[in-house]
Amino acid sequence: MAKGLPTRSENYSEWYNELVKKADLAENSAVRGCMIIKPYGYSIWEKMQRALDDMFKETGHSNAYFPLFIPKSFLSKEASHVEGFAKECAVVTHYRLKNDPDGKGVIVDPEAKLEEELIVRPTSETVIWSTYKNWVQSYRDLPILINQWANVVRWEMRTRIFLRTAEFLWQEGHTAHATQKEAEDETRQMLEIYAQFAEEWMALPVIKGAKTANERFAGAEETLCIEAMMQDGKALQAGTSHFLGQNFAKAFDVKFQDKAGNLEHVWGTSWGVSTRLMGALIMAHSDDNGLVLPPKLAPIQVVIVPIFKGDEQLDAISEKIDPLVKVLKSKKISVKFDKDDQARPGWKFAEYELKGVPVRVAVGMRDLESGTVEVARRDTLEKSVVPIEGLDAYIEQLLEDIQTNIYKKALDFRTENIFKIDTWDDFLVQIEKGGFLSAHWDGTSETEEKIKELTKATIRCIPLDTEEEAGSCVFSGKPSAQRVVFARAY
RNA sequence: CGGGGUGUAGCGUAGCCCGGUCAUCGCGUCUGCUUUGGGAGCAGAAGGUCGCAAGUUCGAAUCUUGCCACCCCGACCA
Incomplete structure (x- = not known):
């Protein structure tokens, strides 16, 4: 065991926190919930960026940059989007400081109040779709395949370094298409890229799946995700890819003329992974001696x-x-x-x-x-x-053997910790022990919420690569066509 | 944001209940010598607004209040 590092079995979350600091990855900052990513940690992130960026480029995407600030009015244009993010937005209300007349320091100049308040982006759909409106007239302008590397701010109540910080770094892809199918294919393609990146680069096996309505991105028709298992048996959502339907196109009036001359709303997607991947990387492989990095992402191999x-x-x-x-x-x-x-x-x-x-x-x-x-x-x-x-x-x-072995180890661990559960009693017992529970679900939000309330477990995803299997819901007993993955999550 | 806990040198800590040579110890740092195949040994030295601010007191690390940060548990979430 490394000096001063708690063991995983003693206290998993303290082990994680200490490891992040002792391995020189990151530290907490003067501002609550924000982190300082140190050079060693940042160089891992750079390797992730490079690999992902290459994959995005290979699939025809280009990078661009949209602003940090979003007019407050933009956010409210898409109803479920505003509902999802309103509670965690940082808001800019003033643009100037002045010397405090009563003494030292500076105060906000009350005369410098912004006419329209700005929010710091929690995600960029709204600015981007307001821009796409100007970029799209004809089917010839489509598809638009854009990605941006940026920081976003979500004012979280409880933060954990890398896993949930108030400000985090990520990439967000935003695409616009002429047809529903094209957008759906894009959503699926990017999910596959995330899964491939996780498995080949991070040596992290993931389950590809769809989110239930409850867990869906605010403003999406469908959210696909990759879910990974950490060494404590908890789930971590490692990436998401959203099919936005025409929701944002309608909210921002983005229309194009098709070959037949009809005016149609465009179809959208968005997809992202964040510095949370750093947390996944740490928690998936490391041991009581410290970090274990897959060679493909190790700053020093x-x-x-x-x-x-x-x-x-x-x-x-x-x-x-x-x-x-x-x-x-x-x-x-x-x-x-x-x-x-x-x-x-x-x-x-x-x-x-x-x-x-x-x-x-x-x-x-x-x-x-x-x-x-x-x-x-x-x-x-x-x-x-x-x-x-x-x-x-x-x-x-x-180095190749190590990369393979780390993946295999994580895969074996996950395999050993996925349990087929068919009775509510078994569910209650197993959820306390940890791991993923593969169980039948009746498809209703009520059941999902009830299970969450009783066990803290959520449906991580409805797996994509799985065979249909008739059964009955582990909670309600109603009929179900396939198993879904339940777990406690980060 | 609610409940609980913590904050003393770069790091980890004792002291706090019961105010008064109590600022303790370990690691690290510096200097010198010896060392070097799994976190070296000896000798010497430096380093602290006791989280920040106000208050109580003759006197505050210790008591009171406010604020800040972190941890655990809830509500919320990538």
């Missing part, structure tokens, strides 16, 4: 720790290691050769474990004599002695 006394020994080690570093870098493997002689090897070992560096190579004089190094992998903590000759290929393969 390989750390080389020399074990030496004096400059001569270090020089001898460097002579062997410098060429290796060069080769690894040429293979796009990020490597750190830590020559710092202030910290001792044991300290470094623990430190890099805490930070989740996937592969550690230790080299001392003994190794130089035998032409070997000690290679330790973070995911299993196994150590092996490996010849220096061909080490680059060995490491390259090892």
Whole structure:
């Protein structure tokens, strides 16, 4: 166990909080609910951004930027949208400060009141659709496939670093299409991209599904999502993709003339993932020694720790290691050769474990004599002695193995913690133990809400890739055509 | 926003109930020497508006009030 880090079994949420701080990912800020993402944490986010951004571009999307401030009146144009977000909006009412006449400091200048108050975007549908109105006249203007990387603010009552902060970073895609089918296909395509990113890059298995009406995005006809299981058995929504129907087009009067000359409202989608993914990454893989990062997202993939006394020994080690570093870098493997002689090897070992560096190579004089190094992998903590000759290929393969193994471990954990539940008694017992409960549901909001009230479990999603299976609702006993996933969630 | 808890050096803490050489200890930091294959040892040193503000008092880390932040539990949510 790492120094000062609580274990997961002792206190899972404290383990998470401490790990975020000790691994140098982020810290709390002077403003309640906001976070400072530190360089090490931010570089993981940058890797996520890069991978996602490439995927968006490959599927024809372009980046753009829309403003932080939204006129208050925009928000109320789509009825369910305003209802969903009104309670958590930060509002700008003034545009100037002045010196406090009664003493030190500054006060809001009461004469500088805005005629129309601005809200800080909780999401950008409204500004974007008000703009799309100007961009769309003909079917030739469609589709519009835009993404933006931005910050948004939702004034949450209870915040947790990365998982739910008042301000967070994300990407939001906003597309406009001529037909319903095209928009639905887009919604589904982006969900697939999120799932692929989660599984291939984050090594995080996810369940693709649809949200129930209760959990749907405010203003959407349908919300698709990916749901992941954390090590405490709770669910975390890792990404959402919304089919907006014509709701925003109607609210903002976005129409186009089709080939036949008819004026029609356009069809929309929106989709997003946020810095919450950082929380998912941490909680899915890490252990009591610290972070465990999938190689594809690790800022440092390989750390080389020399074990030496004096400059001569270090020089001898460097002579062997410098060429290796060069080769690894040429293979796009990020490597750190830590020559710092202030910290001792044991300290470094623990430190890099805490930070989740996937592969550690230790080299001392003994190794130089035998032409070997000690290679330790973070995911299993196994150590092996490996010849220096061909080490680059060995490491390259090892990084792939680690990526695969971390995914498999998470998948096995999830498989072991999904339970088919057929009776209400079993439901009550299992929900206390944690995990996902696959159970029949009668399709009504009343039942869903009742279950939530009694157990704190919500329907995480109605899985997409699942076979129909006739059954009866675990709560009401009414007929049901398929199982849905219940869990307590972050 | 409601209930409970916490805030003392960079980090973790003792002291708070019962006001008065009580600002304690560990880690870290600095200096020197010895060390270096799993968070080094010895010797010496530096470092604190006791969360912030007001109040009570001859005297406040300690009592009172307000505010801020964090944690746990509710309501709400990506």
